[in-house]
Amino acid sequence: MADSTARLSHGWQPDRIREEAHRRDRWAAGRFGLSMILALGWVVFSIWLSLPWLSDLGGLTHPLAALFVLAFVAYVPGFMNAFLMASLVLRPHALRRTPEQWPALSILIAAYNEEALIGETLRSIAALDYPGALQIMVLDDGSTDGTATAVRDAEALFAGSSGRDLLLVSEKQNRGKARVLNDGLALAAHDLVVTIDADTLLEKGCLVALVEHLHASSPETAAVAGAVLVGNQNDSWITRAQQWDYFHGIAAVKRMQGMYNGTLVAQGAFSIYRKAALVEAGGWPDTVGEDIVLTWSLLRMGYKTGHAEDAVAWTHAPDTLRGLSNQRKRWARGMIEALAIHKRLLVAPRLRTMFIWWNLLFVSIDLTFTFAFIPGLILAFLGIFWLAGPITLLVLPLAALWNVVIYRIQTRMLKRNNIDMEKSLRGFLLYAFIYPLLMQPVSVWGYLAELTGGRKQWN
Numbered sequence: 001m002a003d004s005t006a007r008l009s010h011g012w013q014p015d016r017i018r019e020e021a022h023r024r025d026r027w028a029a030g031r032f033g034l035s036m037i038l039a040l041g042w043v044v045f046s047i048w049l050s051l052p053w054l055s056d057l058g059g060l061t062h063p064l065a066a067l068f069v070l071a072f073v074a075y076v077p078g079f080m081n082a083f084l085m086a087s088l089v090l091r092p093h094a095l096r097r098t099p100e101q102w103p104a105l106s107i108l109i110a111a112y113n114e115e116a117l118i119g120e121t122l123r124s125i126a127a128l129d130y131p132g133a134l135q136i137m138v139l140d141d142g143s144t145d146g147t148a149t150a151v152r153d154a155e156a157l158f159a160g161s162s163g164r165d166l167l168l169v170s171e172k173q174n175r176g177k178a179r180v181l182n183d184g185l186a187l188a189a190h191d192l193v194v195t196i197d198a199d200t201l202l203e204k205g206c207l208v209a210l211v212e213h214l215h216a217s218s219p220e221t222a223a224v225a226g227a228v229l230v231g232n233q234n235d236s237w238i239t240r241a242q243q244w245d246y247f248h249g250i251a252a253v254k255r256m257q258g259m260y261n262g263t264l265v266a267q268g269a270f271s272i273y274r275k276a277a278l279v280e281a282g283g284w285p286d287t288v289g290e291d292i293v294l295t296w297s298l299l300r301m302g303y304k305t306g307h308a309e310d311a312v313a314w315t316h317a318p319d320t321l322r323g324l325s326n327q328r329k330r331w332a333r334g335m336i337e338a339l340a341i342h343k344r345l346l347v348a349p350r351l352r353t354m355f356i357w358w359n360l361l362f363v364s365i366d367l368t369f370t371f372a373f374i375p376g377l378i379l380a381f382l383g384i385f386w387l388a389g390p391i392t393l394l395v396l397p398l399a400a401l402w403n404v405v406i407y408r409i410q411t412r413m414l415k416r417n418n419i420d421m422e423k424s425l426r427g428f429l430l431y432a433f434i435y436p437l438l439m440q441p442v443s444v445w446g447y448l449a450e451l452t453g454g455r456k457q458w459n
Contacts, residue, residue, distance in 0.1 A: 002183065007296075011226060016456050017234060017426065021065075022307060024092065024095070024218075025218055025261060027092070028259055028260050028261070028351070029351060031087065031091075031092075031259065031372060032351050033088045033091065033258055034082065034085075034086065035083050035086035035087045035090060035239070037085055037258055038082055038083075038086045039080075039082035039083035039086060040080045041080040041082075042077070042079065042398070042409040043078060043079045043082075044253045046078050047075060050070055050074060050075075053070070053381070053383070054066055054070055056153055056437055057069065057070070064273065065197070067364060068368070069368060069373075070389075071301040071373045072361075072364045072365045072367075072369075073368055073369065073372065073373050073376075076361055076364075076365060077250065080160075080358065080361075081398035081399050081402055082398055084253070084256055085257075085398060085401055085402040085404055085405060086258055087256045088252060088255065088256065088402065088409065089366070089405060091409075092259070094199075094213070094309055094310065095213075095216045096212035096213055096215075096216055096310075097212055097215045097216040098212055098215070099211065099212075099215045102130070102132035102211065103132055103190065103192050103211065104132050104133035104134070104135070104189070104190040104191075104192070104212075105130070105132060105133070105134055105135070105190055105192050105193070105207065105211075105261075105272075106134075106135040106137065106184075106187075106188035106189055106192070106193050106194070106275070107125065107127060107134060107135065107136045107137065107188045107193075107194045107195075107196065108137055108138065108139060108181055108184040108185070108188070108193060108194070108195045108196075109121065109136070109138045109139060109176045109195075109196055109197070109409035110141060110180050110181050110184075110195075110197070110198065110268070111139060111140050111141065111143065111147050111151075111198035111348055112140075112141040112142070112143055112147075112174060112177075112198075113143045113145045113147060114143070114145075114147050114150075114198035114199060115146040115149070115150050117141070117143040117199040117316060118138065118147055118150050118151060118198045118199075119150045119151075119153065119154055121196070121197075121198055121199065121202075122136070122138075122151065122154040122157060122166070123154065123157060123199060124160060124201040124202045124215075125202060126154075126157040126161070126164070127204055128202060128204060128205075128206070128210055129204050129208065130207040130208055130211075130213075131208075131349045133163035133164075133165075133190075134162070134164050134165070135164045135165050135167070135189050135190060135455075136158070136164070136165065136167065136187065137167045137168075137169055137184050137187060137188075137415070138151045138166070138167070138168050138169065138198075139169050139171075139175070139180040139181065139183060139184045140168060140169065140170040140171060140180075140219075140412065141171050141172045141174050141175060141177065141179075142170075142172060142174035142175065142179045142325060144198060144441070147198075148168060148170055150383075151166075151413055152168065152414070154427060156167070169183065169187065169189075170344055171183075174338050175233075176286055176292040177284070177290060178283070178284040178285060178286045178287070179267075179286065181195065181268075181283070181284045181290070181355045182283040182284055183217065185275070185278055185279070185283050185284075187212070187418075188275055190275070191274065191275050191276065191439075192211070192214075192243055192272060192273070192274060192275065193273045193274075193275050193278060194207070194210070194270075194271070194272045194273075195268045195269075195270070195271055195291075195446050196268075196313065197269040197270075197315065198266060199315065199316035200228070200269050200270055200313050200314065200315050200316070201231055201311050201312060201313065201314040202270070202314075203312040203417070203419060204316070205417065206226060206270070206311045206312055206313055207311070209226075209311035209312075209417075210226055210272045210308050210311040211225060211309055212444075213306060213307075213308035213311065214272055214308075214355075216308070217261075217304070217306050218261060218304050219301065219303045220261075220275035220302065220303055221261065221304045221305065221306050222273060222274050222298045222301075222303035222304065222305065223263075223266035223271055223272065223273045223277070223298055223303075223305045224263075224266070224271065224272050224305070224306040224307065224308050225254060225258075225263050225265065225266040225267055225270070225271045225305070225306070225307050225312075226269075226270035226271055226272070226311040226312070226313055227251065227254070227270075227307075227308065227309050227310065227311055227312050227313070228244070228246060228250075228267060228269050228270050228312075228313050228314075228315050229246050229247060229312060229313070229315070229421065230242050230243040230246050230247075230314070230315060230317045230339060231314030231315060231316060231317075232316050232319065233317075233422065233424060234323050234422070234424075235319040235320040235443055236320065237315075237320055237426070237427070237430060238320060238321055238323075238324050239317050239318075239320065239427075240309055240388065240424040240427030240430060240458050241430040241431045241434070242317045242318075242424060242431075242434045243317075243427050243431075244424075244427055244428050244431035244432075245431055245435065246315075246317075247410055247421070248403055248406050248407065248410070248431070249270050249431075251309065251406060251410055252402065252406040253309045253447045254309070254431040255307060255309055255409070256283060256405075257307065257352070257419070258305075258306050258307025259363055260351045260354060260355075261304035261305065261306060261351075262299065262304070262305065262351065262352020262354055262355050263295070263305040263306055263307045264292070264295060264296070264305075264355050265291060265292050265295050266291060266294070266295045266298075266305055266354070267291050268290070269313065269315050270293075272309070277298055277301075278294075279303060281294060281297040281298055281300065282297070285341075287334065287337045288333045288334050288337060288380065288450075289330065289331065289333060289334015289337055289338060290329050290334075290337065290345075292331075292334040292335060292337070292338045293333075293334065293337055293338045293341055293342075296338045296342040296345060296356075297338050297341075297342065299344050299345060299348075300345050300348070301354065302346060304352075306308050306353070308423075309413055310413050310416070312414075312417065312419055316458070317373060321381065321438070324439075324442075324444045325438075328442045328443060328446065329442055329445055329446035329449060330446065331443075331446065331448040332366075332443040332444075332445070332446025332447050332450070333446045333447070333449055335359055335362070336446075336447055336450040336451065336452060338359075338361075339360060341358070342356075346360070353415065362443070363447055365440075366440045366441075366444050366447070367444055367447075368439045369436070370440050370442045370444045374437060374440075374441075393408040403432075
């Protein structure tokens with residue numbers, strides 16, 4: 001396979017920046033190793049401490065069943081929390097570099113029945129302070145509402161702006177998100193492509209941050225995921241809990257993966273890609289999790305993927321339990337799709353291979369929590385500690401500690417960028433104690449739907 005560096009154009013990235021990026025990558029291997037040692041040490045301690053419980057549970061059931069339950073209720077989550085926390089503590093300062101000449105960007109916005117929000121999204125783009133040219137394409141996937149009218153009404157926002165071109169590409173019927181994105185890719189006039197969702201609002205300096213992160217990254221970097229936060233957190237208790245999921249959980253994992261050039265999802269809601277890499281990968285696949293499968297395609301081809309933690313965009317999160325369940329079901333199905341298509345990544349000799357296994361382990365974790373830990377909690381309330389015993393409490397201090405760490409990191413990032421975010425204490429309590437009990441069974445539902453061939457849709 002040809003070297004991934006040679007397959008991309010880097011005329012806008014000087015040699016000294018490329019050399020520095022490679023040096024940072026070598027340092028990342030050392031941080032990875034140290035984080036791994038600390039996490040494995042925690043697992044060994046957990047196993048030693050849990051031996052009496054393992055013996056008792058094995059006597060009640062079967063030794064292998066007891067080992068499986070403890071592994072995915074305590075040992076594996078403990079390893080993940082320890083590795084995550086160690087990586088966050090050891091993380092280097094995020095590096096951004098201003099290019100000598102700002103590259104032009106093509107922005108793709110796939111939209112289906114987004115009349116209510118597409119106007120606000122376009123207004124947020126019109127307010128950006130990005131110095132380079134922008135080609136903005138709204139890809140209307142056969143909407144049956146007033147999406148096209150709302151886009152035409154927004155044309156006046158860009159009429160007097162130099163280097164700001166708004167184009168509406170309308171399909172007569174709904175063809176699917178991947179297909180319209182690939183149509184937009186074919187029309188993209190520039191070497192860098194940004195995707196955003198039609199219900200995503202952009203912070204004023206987010207494109208500058210995104211490009212500066214890409215400019216400072218390794219030359220093999222094909223995509224950089226932006227930081228997506230919840231913009232409608234006050235709509236319901238569901239959105240209040242999601243605020244913390246995005247602000248804590250998703251942000252922490254993306255920061256960790258980005259440290260090792262292995263961000264597993266350059267999400268369609270807000271990411272930047274090199275067009276040459278997208279074309280080489282064949283564009284977006286026609287799958288439920290098109291952004292997941294595409295990102296894994298880039299990783300399989302030898303490219304790297306990063307994360308720009310201070311390139312902030314605000315998504316409109318589902319405000320009902322049904323809407324959230326359908327979204328997370330799609331995410332779970334997308335992960336299974338990606339694993340099925342890119343099985344070879346499980347044996348690729350790279351640091352980021354561990355994150356593929358990380359996602360694979362979530363299947364067993366979600367199954368164990370759904371069918372063992374949640375029933376075990378019910379038994380524990382009745383005084384029967386067969387499945388949820390004292391050893392499971394070992395996961396809590398680590399989880400609490402990394403939540404404190406990521407809270408401080410995220411809060412400082414918002415402050416540096418003069419971004420205000422109202423935080424809900426009730427939302428955090430829901431996120432910490434109720435949210436996982438709802439979302440893990442939903443993920444299992446998604447896995448089963450994918451494995452049994454359920455109907456797929458993106459909107």
